[in-house]
Amino acid sequence: MIWFRLAFKNLIRRKTRSILTVLGVAIAIAVLYSLFQFQQGYQSQLKGELGALGAHVMVVPKGCPYEAATIALHGGKWPRYMDEGLLKDVKADPGVAEAAGVIMDAVFAPGNKNVILLGIDEDYMKLRPAWRINGHWFDSDSSVIMGPTAAQEAGVKVGDIWNVPEKNVRLQVVGVLNRTNTQDDGFVFVPRKTLQRMSGLDGKLVLILVKARHVERTDDLVASLRASEVDMNVFPLSELLGTITSLMASTRVFVSAIILIAVILGGVGVLNTVLMAVFERTKEIGMMKAMGGSRGDIFKLVWAETILTAVIGGLTGVLVALVSSRLVEALIRGMIPYAPKGSLIGFAFPTLAMCIVLSLVLGLVAGFYPAFRAASIRPVEAIKAE
């Protein structure tokens, strides 16, 4: 500990330089923490979102499956529809336990807020056993159930009349969902026929969610559904998760290269700063040796300085990453085609530990040469200066 105390005092002698060096490491570690945590958060949130769908297989119109997945998960307007008749065929498959047809639309509420409308029926409820409705299920074509966030944003409660923006239709709020902490919280649920009529999409569906009778035989179900119809895309959600995850994983090499460069630059910064400090303190180091400091003592002292610099930089980096997580998330979201909702960069002890260990390794590696140089200084230098 004494070496670290001495090392810390040495660092504060050159405040500006030390702060800049710590910042160099902090930026590298902040990038590392943010990107790593983003990838972890992305995967777990995506898994959560897909799980919240309550289905094992998704049937969507022909087209880009990722676009379809985005619509299925986050809702929206998608100009591709399937015939409602397909729902009957899907339900008829012996491998299907439940199947719910969904139609979707999106309107803009005052204040330019996007309101996602989902047209559903009782089948959808079967995929949502965890739903608790404050109020009751649809009792007429003009009733509406709202997710808690959607109700809050629309400023309505159970019993109120809600004017559907852009549609000139009045619906009565018969229920508000208890918070589910899923994408459902932000949706507005309308009887399917009502939304089809409102949107001029009678007899059309955007999505069929399918729950398999035997989860372990999902692949057989998918094969069976694919064989039966040609106008729809059938894919298991596990495959979707795998595909999106592997898409993200393919960027990992690139991201890792950036992180590696940032970390190396941080390390070079530490090495440079400590080496400069060693050169400046040649006489002082010589004096320490004159007082009986061994090569090992001097090595430890200088090494402790680099380790401290790197670890303080690492901790600062994690702090910076956490403080700036919203901004970084927004930036990354803007660059990738699909990202789950919810917070992706959060505090995670394993990631923190990884960053600290990496900082430590960085300090150990970057500090080795300056420490070796310092330990090799001949004590006679001290008196020579006289």
Place this chain on the structure above:
Amino acid sequence: MTNDEFRMTNGRRLLEARDLWRSYHRGSETIHALAGLNLTLAPGEIVSIVGRSGSGKTTLLNQIGCLDRPSKGSLKIAGTEVTGLKEQELAGIRRDHIGFIFQLFYLIPTLTVEENIRLPLIFARKHDEQRVSELIERIGLSKSRRALPKQLDGGDMQRVAIARALVNRPKILLADEPTGRLEKKSRGAVLGIFRELAQDGLGVIMATHDPELARDAHRKLELSDGRVVSEEDYTQDNKQQKEQM
């Protein structure tokens, strides 16, 4: 203590240098910074080394302090022949037997007075707070023990440097121009401390340009071209002076 008493048997000598040489090569030329120098130091003896710049004063201190190795000759510190020791062993000799004082003090600016004094104990893996406190009291800086060097004047800084040099209870104190940066008043105080230390049995060797300081030693050696060209013994003079006072 008389000069004869100082030069007692080999067994009681703190230092014995015999035919000490330190040579450097500059191109084809060989420079002898020390050329067959002999020197002894007894417990309680203060020896001043004088001579113009380049005469070999600092080189001699480097050899005695085990900071550099002689090219030839024998050097015994506290009875141990040090010329063939490894670097690690030399560090041990410096730590256990020798204290250094420099003209520029070389206190660590971010450490307080007591932390600076404690530093050699850290290198020696010792914990002796009593010794630190005792030295702080002895140099009269009890009230400034938590002060940083920049808050002290030159005289006080040199006192701290002396305390730091003494904290590991060395047998020999080497001082290179110890009063070079000090005012007259502080110079006297430093010499006073040296005398007290010598009475406790410490051997002191100081290289100086200050003739007054040099005369206040028990012995003065004048170096030129790496050799002792004259030696004066002030033991009796100083004794008589003290008696007259």
